[in-house]
Every structure is written in C-alpha cells, then in structure tokens.
Amino acid sequence: MAAVLTPIEPKPFSFTGPVMAAVGGFMGLLVGIANGSGFLGLIIGAALLAGLAYVFTQVWKQEKPARWLMIAGFALVGFVVGGVSAAIIGGLFGWFSGWFTFWIGEGRYRAKLVPYLTPGQVLWHYTFRVICGAIFLFLITPIIVVMPLSFNAQDFFTFTPEMVRLDPAGYSLKHYRDFLTNSEWTGAVWNSVKIAPVATLISVSLGTLAAIGLSQSHVPFKRTIMAVMISPMIVPLIISATGMYFFYSSIGIQGTYWGIVLAHAVLGIPFVIITVTATLVSFDRSLTRAAANMGADPVTTFFRVQMPLILPGVISGGLFAFITSFDEVVVVIFLGSAELQTLPWQMFTGLREQISPTILAAATILVTISIALLATVEMLRRRSERMRGMSPT
Amino acid sequence: MSDTKATGPQTTDAPTPDDGPHSAASLRGTDETDARGGLVTADGKSLKSSLNRALRMQKMRALMLIAPLLVFVLVTFIAPIASMLFRSVENEIVANTLPLTTERLQDWDGTTGDIPDEGVFQGLFFDLFLAAEAKEHTKLGTRLNYEQTGVSSLFRQSGRRLDDMGEVYQDPLEDLDEAWEEGATWYELMSGTGAKDTALVANQRQRYNLLTSSSDSGDIGFAPSSAISEMLPLTARAYTAFATFTVYADEDVVAEEDPWEAVYAALALDLMTPGTAEKVAAYSGPRADLLQAAAGLDFPPADFTAGFADIDEDWAAHETWQTIQTYSPKYTNGYFLNSVDLKKTADGFEARPENERIYITLFQRTMFMSMVITCSCILLAYPVAWILANLPARTANLLMILVLLPFWTSLLVRTSAWKVMLQQQGVINDVLVWLGLVADDARLVMINNQLGTIIAMTHILLPFMILPMYSVMQTINPSYLRAAKSLGATNWTAFWRVYFPQSVPGIGAGSILVFILSIGYYITPEIVGGTKGVFISNRIAYHISSSLNWGLAAALGTILFAVVLILYWAYDKIVGIDNVKLG
Numbered sequence: 001m002a003a004v005l006t007p008i009e010p011k012p013f014s015f016t017g018p019v020m021a022a023v024g025g026f027m028g029l030l031v032g033i034a035n036g037s038g039f040l041g042l043i044i045g046a047a048l049l050a051g052l053a054y055v056f057t058q059v060w061k062q063e064k065p066a067r068w069l070m071i072a073g074f075a076l077v078g079f080v081v082g083g084v085s086a087a088i089i090g091g092l093f094g095w096f097s098g099w100f101t102f103w104i105g106e107g108r109y110r111a112k113l114v115p116y117l118t119p120g121q122v123l124w125h126y127t128f129r130v131i132c133g134a135i136f137l138f139l140i141t142p143i144i145v146v147m148p149l150s151f152n153a154q155d156f157f158t159f160t161p162e163m164v165r166l167d168p169a170g171y172s173l174k175h176y177r178d179f180l181t182n183s184e185w186t187g188a189v190w191n192s193v194k195i196a197p198v199a200t201l202i203s204v205s206l207g208t209l210a211a212i213g214l215s216q217s218h219v220p221f222k223r224t225i226m227a228v229m230i231s232p233m234i235v236p237l238i239i240s241a242t243g244m245y246f247f248y249s250s251i252g253i254q255g256t257y258w259g260i261v262l263a264h265a266v267l268g269i270p271f272v273i274i275t276v277t278a279t280l281v282s283f284d285r286s287l288t289r290a291a292a293n294m295g296a297d298p299v300t301t302f303f304r305v306q307m308p309l310i311l312p313g314v315i316s317g318g319l320f321a322f323i324t325s326f327d328e329v330v331v332v333i334f335l336g337s338a339e340l341q342t343l344p345w346q347m348f349t350g351l352r353e354q355i356s357p358t359i360l361a362a363a364t365i366l367v368t369i370s371i372a373l374l375a376t377v378e379m380l381r382r383r384s385e386r387m388r389g390m391s392p393t
Numbered sequence: 394m395s396d397t398k399a400t401g402p403q404t405t406d407a408p409t410p411d412d413g414p415h416s417a418a419s420l421r422g423t424d425e426t427d428a429r430g431g432l433v434t435a436d437g438k439s440l441k442s443s444l445n446r447a448l449r450m451q452k453m454r455a456l457m458l459i460a461p462l463l464v465f466v467l468v469t470f471i472a473p474i475a476s477m478l479f480r481s482v483e484n485e486i487v488a489n490t491l492p493l494t495t496e497r498l499q500d501w502d503g504t505t506g507d508i509p510d511e512g513v514f515q516g517l518f519f520d521l522f523l524a525a526e527a528k529e530h531t532k533l534g535t536r537l538n539y540e541q542t543g544v545s546s547l548f549r550q551s552g553r554r555l556d557d558m559g560e561v562y563q564d565p566l567e568d569l570d571e572a573w574e575e576g577a578t579w580y581e582l583m584s585g586t587g588a589k590d591t592a593l594v595a596n597q598r599q600r601y602n603l604l605t606s607s608s609d610s611g612d613i614g615f616a617p618s619s620a621i622s623e624m625l626p627l628t629a630r631a632y633t634a635f636a637t638f639t640v641y642a643d644e645d646v647v648a649e650e651d652p653w654e655a656v657y658a659a660l661a662l663d664l665m666t667p668g669t670a671e672k673v674a675a676y677s678g679p680r681a682d683l684l685q686a687a688a689g690l691d692f693p694p695a696d697f698t699a700g701f702a703d704i705d706e707d708w709a710a711h712e713t714w715q716t717i718q719t720y721s722p723k724y725t726n727g728y729f730l731n732s733v734d735l736k737k738t739a740d741g742f743e744a745r746p747e748n749e750r751i752y753i754t755l756f757q758r759t760m761f762m763s764m765v766i767t768c769s770c771i772l773l774a775y776p777v778a779w780i781l782a783n784l785p786a787r788t789a790n791l792l793m794i795l796v797l798l799p800f801w802t803s804l805l806v807r808t809s810a811w812k813v814m815l816q817q818q819g820v821i822n823d824v825l826v827w828l829g830l831v832a833d834d835a836r837l838v839m840i841n842n843q844l845g846t847i848i849a850m851t852h853i854l855l856p857f858m859i860l861p862m863y864s865v866m867q868t869i870n871p872s873y874l875r876a877a878k879s880l881g882a883t884n885w886t887a888f889w890r891v892y893f894p895q896s897v898p899g900i901g902a903g904s905i906l907v908f909i910l911s912i913g914y915y916i917t918p919e920i921v922g923g924t925k926g927v928f929i930s931n932r933i934a935y936h937i938s939s940s941l942n943w944g945l946a947a948a949l950g951t952i953l954f955a956v957v958l959i960l961y962w963a964y965d966k967i968v969g970i971d972n973v974k975l976g
C-alpha cells in the first residue's frame with residue numbers, strides 16, 4: 001500500500017533539535033535514575049543528543065563516519081561506566097541515536113508514506129508501529145529470556161551479577177548435563193518419546209480417513225459429526241481428564257501406557273481433522289474420477305493420487321497432534337503413574353516445587369524443537385500452496 | 394488467494410454414478426423413456442432410482458470412512474464425559490453399604506426431631522457388620538463426611554466395636570453348649586434338609602457385589618433350607634451374608650469357619666421374636682435339639698439403640714440420621730447443591746454458612762478473570778492483527794513467526810518463563826530495581842495472585858486471538874478505508890464506522906475461543922496463580938487428587954462443561970466449527 005514515494009528533504013534544525021533533545025532526555029532519564037540523579041541525566045542527555053544532531057545535520061554532514069563515531073563514543077562511555085555489558089548497551093544506544101538523527105534530520109521518515117498525510121497522522125503511524133512492536137516484544141520476550149537463564153552457573157531462576165557482567169564464570173552447561181544424565185529427566189523424555197508418536201499415528205490415520213469422508217458431499221449429520229470430532233479441542237482439559245480418569249479406571253486402563261496413548265490420540269484428532277479438511281477443500285475431485293476412469297481401484301487412487309496432494313495437510317496435522325501429546329500435562333497427571341511420568345509432568349512438578357533451573361534447560365531444548373516444527377509446518381504450507389498452483393503468500 | 398476459485402474446488406459434486414457420462418450419452422442418443430414417461434438409463438432402470446442408489450452409495454461410503462474415528466471418539470472421549478456426568482448425581486454407596494438401614498429409614502419422619510426406632514438400629518448393626526468385615530464402612534464414612542463433618546470417625550470407631558455388641562448374645566449361647574462354637578454345627582443347622590432358599594443366596598451375593606464393587610458369581614457351597622429361612626429369617630440372612638463373604642473375600646470353606654458375632658445376635662433376635670419359640674419346638678431338622686435348648690435361654694433384651702449410642706453419642710443425634718436419610722437415594726442432587734454453596738436438607742436445600750461458601754466466588758472469579766483475559770487479548774491482538782494484515786506479505790510473514798513461535802512453544806515452557814519473569818527476584822523486578830524505578834525492598838508482587846494469572850494467560854492465549862482476527866482482517870478491502878477518507882471522514886470515523894464493523898467477526902471468533910480456553914485452564918493458574926488467582930479447574934483437580942470427593946469434582950466439572958457447551962454452540966453458530974483455522 002505504501003508504494004507512493006514521497007520526495008524527502010532535510011528538515012530544519014528547529015524540528016530536528018527538539019525531537020532529538022526529547023529522545024536524548026528520555027534515554028538520559030533512564031540512565032540518570034539508575035545512577036542516582038534522574039534530573040541531571042535528563043539535562044545531559046537532551047543537551048548531548050541535540051548538540052550532536054546540530055553538528056551532524058548542520059555542520060559536518062558526513063553520515064557514515066558520524067554514525068560510526070556515535071556508536072564508538074557511546075560504547076566507550078558505557079565501558080568506562082560499567083564494563084563489557086554496559087559497553088554493548090552503549091553501542092546499541094549509539095547505533096540507535098545515530099540512525100535516528102539522520103532518519104529525522106533528512107526527513108526519511110516520510111519516504112514510504114503517502115504525501116498527503118498530516119504531521120499528526122505521521123506521528124500516529126509511527127506511534128502505532130511502536131505499540132505493535134511492544135506487543136511483539138511481549139509475545140517473544142518470555143521465550144527469549146528463558147534461553148540465557150538456562151546457562152546459569154548458579155541454581156537460581158534469575159540473572160546473577162556474573163551473568164550481567166558477561167563473565168564466563170557466570171555461565172555453565174551444568175543444567176544441560178543434569179537434564180541429559182539425571183534419570184528422572186531422561187526417563188521422562190523417554191516416556192514422552194514413547195507415547196507421542198504412537199498417539200500421533202492413531203490420530204493421523206483415523207483422522208485422515210474421517211476427514212476424507214467428511215469432505216464428500218452429502219454426508220448425513222455432517223455438522224453434528226464435525227462438532228463431536230472437534231470437541232476434544234474445545235472441552236477444557238480438566239473436564240476431559242476428570243471424565244477419562246473415572247471411565248478409564250472403570251475399564252482398567254487408568255495408569256497404563258495405552259490409557260495415556262488413547263487419551264492423547266483423541267486429543268490430537270481435532271487438529272488432524274481441521275488441517276486435513278482445510279487441505280481437502282481445494283482438492284480437485286475430478287482427479288480421483290480421472291484415476292478411476294483409467295482403471296485404478298479406490299485404494300490405488302488414494303495412495304497414488306489423493307494422498308500425495310493432501311500430504312502437506314496430513315503432516316502438519318500430525319505435527320499438531322504430536323505437539324499436543326508431547327506438551328500435554330493435565331491428562332497425564334490424572335491418567336499416569338509414577339513410571340509413566342512424561343517430560344511436561346516432570347516440568348510441572350519441578351515448577352510447583354521449584355527444584356532447579358534444569359527446567360529451563362528442558363525449556364530451551366523444547367523451544368528449539370518448536371522452532372524446527374514451526375519451520376517444517378511453514379515449509380509444508382508453502383509447498384502445498386505451490387502444488388495447488390497458488391502463489392505462496 | 395483470489396485465484397483459488399479458478400483451479401480450486403470442484404463445486405459440481407452432483408451425485409453422479411460412476412457410469413454417469415456414459416448413461417447420459419446413451420440417454421441423449423436414444424431418447425429412451427419408460428412407460429410413465431420418466432427418463433431411464435441404459436440398463437432399463439429409471440434415472441431417478443439410479444441416481445438415488447448412487448447417492449445412497451456415496452453416503453454409505455462417506456459414513457464408512459468416518460465410522461472408525463467416530464467410534465474411537467465416542468469410546469475414548471464421549472463415554473468418559475458421560476461417565477463424569479453420571480458420577481455427578483450417582484450416590485449408590487449409601488444404599489449399597491447400608492441396604493437394610495436405608496430401607497427401614499424410609500418410614501422415619503426426620504422432621505419430628507426423634508431418632509429412628511430400634512428396627513433401624515438393628516438394620517444398621519447387620520449392614521455395618523458386613524461392611525466392616527469388607528472394610529467398606531470407612532468409604533461410606535468418608536462419603537458422608539463431605540456432608541457432615543465427624544461422620545468419618547464415627548463410622549471408623551463403630552466398625553471396631555461392633556463385635557462387642559454381638560458378643561453379648563454369643564456368650565450365653567456358647568455357655569449353654571460348646572457346640573455353638575463350632576463352624577460345622579452352624580453349617581449343619583443352617584443347611585437343614587429339604588428345599589433350599591436359593592433366592593436368599595442370590596440376594597446376599599448381589600448385596601456383597603454391590604458393596605465391594607465386584608462381580609463374583611461362583612457357587613458358595615451353601616444355601617439355607619427354606620424351613621430355617623422361614624423360621625429364623627434374620628439368622629438365615631446374616632449367616633448367608635457370612636457365607637458369601639467367607640467364600641468370595643476370604644476364599645475359605647463355609648463349614649470350617651466360625652460365624653461372626655452378628656450371626657449369634659441374629660439368632661438371639663430371632664429367638665426373642667414372639668411365636669418363634671413354638672416353631673422351634675416343632676422343628677425336627679438337623680441340630681433341632683441345640684436350637685430348642687437355645688430357645689429357652691434368657692437373652693439380654695435387644696437394645697441396639699443404646700448399644701450404638703454407647704459407641705458414640707453421635708448415633709443418638711438427630712442430625713446424623715437426617716444426613717443418612719437425605720443421602721440414601723441412589724441418585725442425588727447433593728453434589729450440585731454443594732457446588733453452588735447450598736446444602737441438601739431433608740426438605741429441599743438451604744444456604745451454607747458464610748464461611749463455607751467458596752464455589753460461587755470461585756465461579757465468579759473464573760468468569761471475571763476469563764473476561765479480563767479475553768479483553769486484554771482483544772486489546773493486544775487488534776493492533777497486531779491489523780499490522781499483519783496491512784503490511785507487505787514478506788514483512789508480515791516474518792512478523793507472523795513472532796506470533797506462531799509462542800503458539801508452538803510448549804505451554805509449560807511459557808508458564809515457566811512467566812514464573813522466571815514475574816517472581817519477586819525475577820527478571821522484571823530486577824530490571825525495574827536496576828533502573829531505579831522500584832526500590833529494592835519494595836519489589837512488585839506480580840506472581841501468586843490474580844495479576845500473575847492474567848499476565849501469563851494473556852500471553853499464552855494471545856495467538857488464539859491474533860490468528861482469527863488476522864484471517865478476517867485479511868479479507869477487508871483497504872480501499873473502503875480510503876474511500877471513507879476521501880469522502881471526508883476523519884481517521885477515527887473511517888476506522889470506527891467502516892473498518893471496525895468489518896473486523897467484528899474476527900473479534901467474535903477470537904473472543905469465544907479465548908474465553909472457552911481460559912475458563913478451563915488449569916496448569917498456568919496452578920503455577921502462577923497462588924491461592925487468589927486460581928480457577929474452578931484447580932478446585933476440580935484438588936477434589937480428584939487430594940480430597941477424593943469425586944462426586945463434587947464431577948458436579949463442578951459438569952457445570953463448567955455446561956458453560957463451555959453453550960459457548961461452543963454459540964461459536965458454531967457464529968463462526969462455524971469448520972472455519973477454525975490453525976497456523
């Protein structure tokens with residue numbers, strides 16, 4: 001939408017100066033409060049950035065060296081004040097203010113906007129982006145924070161002073177060692193690995209068949225059937241777990257491997273149904289008729305024609321089912337037994353009793369796995385769209 | 394996206410038989426018609442019936458494909474839910490453990506303030522004796538303790554001292570003749586001669602099975618003679634109960650075991666019944682002499698009322714009996730009344746005392762917090778969905794990863810991350826202290842309260858709000874907004890009057906989804922919620938695993954389930970479940 005290019009022109013210092021002073025003031029305020037005097041920081045910051053902006057936009061208009069200079073300068077100040085980590089923060093400060101000075105000073109901020117916007121609208125446009133950025137930060141920060149903490153050399157759930165100073169002594173792999181050698185954790189991982197694939201296999205095979213059935217025209221009670229099959233995803237897990245606990249005890253599979261597998265399989269089914277049905281919506285039914293016309297029996301048609309085309313949907317449904325089982329804890333707590341502790345269960349008990357940051361090592365490994373899964377699903381989605389002749393979005 | 398139609402779904406899925414084109418061609422070629430003028434196919438059947446048959450075949454095929462999964466879901470998921478619903482009203486334990494007592498209590502008028510008559514106490518003695526032998530009386534005690542505190546210990550104590558009550562009658566008999574001590578004597582006497590009372594055996598077997606939730610059905614090697622069972626009904630019943638238990642639970646031979654004290658007591662009661670003495674005198678079966686001698690004995694008067702009151706004065710309390718009577722039916726609404734802070738009484742229900750009311754508060758809190766979570770999700774998701782839908786595809790896809798990564802990350806990872814972030818020694822507090830915004834000794838309390846639950850759950854459920862909003866906003870044409878502005882609308886008017894109404898379906902879909910998911914959440918509130926930030930689910934889990942009050946857990950679950958079902962129905966009506974999209 002922002003295809004219109006607005007010609008840009010340098011802004012007068014009467015605009016750049018106050019803006020940069022405001023930014024500098026804000027940054028200076030933060031640093032100032034941390035070091036004792038907020039007011040002094042505010043004054044120094046405002047004066048510093050406004051002055052630099054004046055020099056770089058009005059006097060010495062060399063953008064590249066000026067920006068490098070600012071990075072180096074702020075990093076040096078940071079290093080003097082607080083060592084390596086403060087130097088990095090200072091460098092980032094410098095990079096940002098250097099970029100911002102020229103972005104404002106040269107009027108580049110209007111380049112990608114339509115020319116008729118009022119200053120207020122421009123301001124709102126960027127404020128809105130900052131708000132969105134903050135929300136994205138909210139989404140991603142907790143996951144990012146876990147990772148460095150898992151390398152903590154202490155048994156704390158928080159950053160130690162050594163870690164903040166980037167001192168190598170503050171970091172260690174001991175929680176990973178614990179995770180990989182402690183029999184409680186390895187046993188839990190092993191149980192999860194034993195349960196999830198079998199549950200996935202059941203949900204994928206039954207789910208795919210049913211999705212193919214559901215996608216045919218003229219299925220009686222289609223809505224009701226669909227509602228029943230999606231319900232495991234909607235019904236709160238605590239209710240499913242309670243019901244399963246009562247019912248599975250009465251038929252004697254509570255606390256057994258197969259009890260958990262069956263429960264996880266049924267919890268994964270809605271995901272398979274949803275993804276496969278979505279793929280089947282755009283499946284060209286005349287292909288199966290063409291195959292039949294050429295003498296293929298229904299089984300051959302299914303495996304040679306239909307299956308390759310809906311495979312991406314099936315696989316991503318399977319991944320959803322897998323992650324559901326791999327991540328599930330409520331049902332396992334209710335249906336499991338001491339020998340059937342899975343990884344999430346182990347993490348849950350660990351979190352309740354707060355034993356050790358080994359949980360964070362486990363969490364980091366799980367995040368890595370989910371990044372891999374996410375990449376796979378995304379790749380499959382694109383492939384599926386390509387195969388159907390749609391341009392990937 | 395818009396080119397889907399060109400290559401995409403084949404919309405002409407009319408029920409064409411496999412040989413459709415062929416028969417249609419032959420139809421056209423020969424222009425055949427049947428006698429009534431309807432079209433016919435090449436094989437002479439009318440086109441209508443052929444098409445119907447093909448349609449039927451197609452339906453069958455589709456159902457065949459669906460059937461395995463449907464059966465699977467019904468067995469592994471719907472049946473458990475049904476069993477939970479059933480358990481929320483089921484209350485067979487009282488009638489199964491105390492069959493005679495509950496039967497006799499039916500005639501008792503609990504409103505007068507009197508305790509029940511001697512017959513009820515006699516029934517209680519025999520019921521409790523078997524239950525205590527089978528160690529089932531404590532379960533009943535636990536069950537009734539949910540309704541009236543103290544009943545649990547009452548039952549446990551009584552179970553231990555029942556023997557003493559029976560020995561009062563055992564001693565005179567054994568003093569009279571040592572033969573009464575022999576199991577064989579009893580066996581011979583009770584077996585008698587002539588016709589057997591097999592109905593009584595079946596009856597006691599059923600009683601035993603109901604009591605112990607077992608399903609034994611083998612022959613116990615004993616049946617009282619009809620004559621004995623008619624002459625000494627209580628004894629026959631007690632001895633058969635003893636025989637059943639001996640065979641099924643102890644796996645012993647009836648004739649070799651000495652009977653319980655309860656059997657002696659039953660015999661004494663029978664012999665004291667007016668008219669029995671004459672029948673005994675006329676009896677001539679095996680061991681009739683022993684029986685006739687016993688009939689002449691002077692037993693202490695039967696006073697089980699005093700006996701039980703002696704064990705524990707609670708047995709003489711009106712309240713205890715009222716509780717037993719109130720909960721004697723096989724099905725009860727008591728659990729449901731409990732789960733809305735009411736108390737079941739003999740005549741309807743009453744409100745619980747102020748300090749025992751927790752569930753209404755908990756339901757309200759669950760609803761309120763789910764609503765807060767839903768609202769904060771809307772507030773946070775709307776800008777994000779908007780920007781994702783309006784940025785160029787490449788950038789939007791990159792940013793989408795930031796939404797999908799939390800979505801794909803394990804729930805426990807995210808919950809533990811929030812625990813790390815929100816604790817008093819956690820990351821957020823550390824940063825605030827470092828920045829000097831918060832004093833070190835005045836760190837913010839953000840965990841183990843409602844705030845912690847709301848923050849963590851908003852983060853966890855946010856992707857479920859962003860994704861439906863995004864898919865709706867993608868379909869909104871941006872030129873509407875520009876048109877509105879070119880017609881003179883201000884930014885706000887253009888957004889509020891043109892864009893927002895079109896995005897409402899996305900908000901609706903996301904809100905219902907997030908609300909449904911949040912009212913049933915268990916893990917996150919359990920870890921970051923402390924005591925003030927927990928939901929009704931946590932209470933359900935507590936009753937399942939700690940207090941073992943399964944009926945109440947089931948009733949609470951049923952109420953929650955009903956709420957979810959209504960929302961699910963609304964979701965289906967508004968959004969359509971087949972429109973749920975993932976990723």
